[in-house]
Amino acid sequence: MGANFITGTGTDIGKTWLACALLRHWRAAGLAPAAFKPVLSGFDALRPELSDAGQLLFALGRESSTAELDAIAPWRFAAPLSPDMAAAREGRRINFDELVAFSRQAAAASPRPLLIEAVGGVMAPLDQTHTVRDWIAASGLPCLLVAGSYLGSLSHTLTALEALQRVGAGVTAIVVNETPGSTVALDATLEALSRFVAGIPLAAIARDSARADVAGLAGLLC
Ligand SMILES: Nc1ncnc2c1ncn2[C@@H]1O[C@H](COP(=O)(O)OP(=O)(O)OP(=O)(O)O)[C@@H](O)[C@H]1O
Ligand SMILES: [Mg+2]
Numbered sequence: 016m017g018a019n020f021i022t023g024t025g026t027d028i029g030k031t032w033l034a035c036a037l038l039r040h041w042r043a044a045g046l047a048p049a050a051f052k053p054v055l056s057g058f059d060a061l062r063p064e065l066s067d068a069g070q071l072l073f074a075l076g077r078e079s080s081t082a083e084l085d086a087i088a089p090w091r092f093a094a095p096l097s098p099d100m101a102a103a104r105e106g107r108r109i110n111f112d113e114l115v116a117f118s119r120q121a122a123a124a125s126p127r128p129l130l131i132e133a134v135g136g137v138m139a140p141l142d143q144t145h146t147v148r149d150w151i152a153a154s155g156l157p158c159l160l161v162a163g164s165y166l167g168s169l170s171h172t173l174t175a176l177e178a179l180q181r182v183g184a185g186v187t188a189i190v191v192n193e194t195p196g197s198t199v200a201l202d203a204t205l206e207a208l209s210r211f212v213a214g215i216p217l218a219a220i221a222r223d224s225a226r227a228d229v230a231g232l233a234g235l236l237c
Pocket of ligand 1: 023025027028029030031033134135192193220221222
């Protein structure tokens with residue numbers, strides 16, 4: 016209990032924002048959470064604090080030093096591309112078995128609550144044959160699925176859920192992170208999803224949510 020991947024229906028959906036909000040919430044509550052971002056593309060070595068790993072480290076009260084980055088984000092690539100493409104640009108490959116072993120080891124050795132931010136959406140390719148959902152399933156941890164409230168998100172969210180369940184990945188909760196300027200209301204998105212998703216908790220996060228709003232979600236994870 017208390018260990019989750021954080022994945023999403025796609026890139027830029029709010030995985031890091033939500034992870035940092037949860038980490039801050041837990042630390043304010045006196046807990047000592049752990050966080051990892053094992054695979055990172057678009058990494059700028061001159062501004063490591065701006066990367067996802069840098070943001071997670073900041074939320075944990077740690078520095079964006081090379082040692083800290085190596086500890087939580089060992090697969091770092093410069094190109095802002097899907098992980099397989101970003102790795103190929105550097106003549107590298109992500110070894111799927113090593114990635115799974117790293118995640119299992121991180122989960123075994125870390126305090127709770129623990130978050131492991133995945134990369135891109137659930138079907139983002141990691142190598143020639145594996146996508147993010149395979150990584151989550153093989154690591155043996157459930158995930159939080161972050162979705163938006165934009166028009167079209169219902170289909171993306173239900174498709175992502177099917178994809179995760181197809182490979183046996185557990186879904187702890189679906190979090191609808193409000194899309195700014197959407198024609199679809201956050202509540203309407205939640206209500207519609209609730210009709211199609213049975214047995215999986217749904218949580219709504221309004222844009223710039225106060226810490227109190229994150230507390231409800233945190234309660235689902237610990
Ligand atoms: N609830 C929110 N309130 C305010 N800003 C948010 C919220 N959710 C996301 N954002 C902002 O939206 C942008 C994208 O979010 P974020 O970086 O967390 O997405 P991501 O899913 O982690 O993306 P990536 O696929 O690159 O890892 C960021 O600038 C983030 O600060
Ligand atoms: Mg991110």
